Amino acid sequence: MQNRNVLISGAGIAGTALAHWLRHHGFRPTVVERASALREGGYKIDIRGAALDVVSRAGVLDTVRAQRTDVQGGSIVNAAGKRVATLDGDTSAAARATTRRSCAAT
Numbered sequence: 001m002q003n004r005n006v007l008i009s010g011a012g013i014a015g016t017a018l019a020h021w022l023r024h025h026g027f028r029p030t031v032v033e034r035a036s037a038l039r040e041g042g043y044k045i046d047i048r049g050a051a052l053d054v055v056s057r058a059g060v061l062d063t064v065r066a067q068r069t070d071v072q073g074g075s076i077v078n079a080a081g082k083r084v085a086t087l088d089g090d091t092s093a094a095a096r097a098t099t100r101r102s103c104a105a106t
Contacts, residue, residue: 008022042065
């Protein structure tokens with residue numbers, strides 16, 4: 001294959017992970033994103049089980065661990081702001097979570 005340039009649309013977790021692995025295998029990925037900047041927030045990313053192996057093989061396990069949020073639990077609220085459910089860290093696996101922005105920065 002002569003052309004090793006790849007255009008990836010979207011700088012979310014899938015786009016940045018794809019870019020990482022393509023670069024690892026000798027491709028030249030370019031990631032484009034319609035947003036003007038990475039979002040400060042976002043939903044947690046649960047990394048455990050097989051995902052820990054993938055993160056380790058990607059060489060970013062220490063970085064991911066350093067960026068973890070250590071959330072111990074969370075609540076689900078309705079439109080009126082009333083709590084309708086509570087999840088502890090073990091139920092939601094939030095204790096091992098990290099933010100999308102943290103992963104995109106690696």
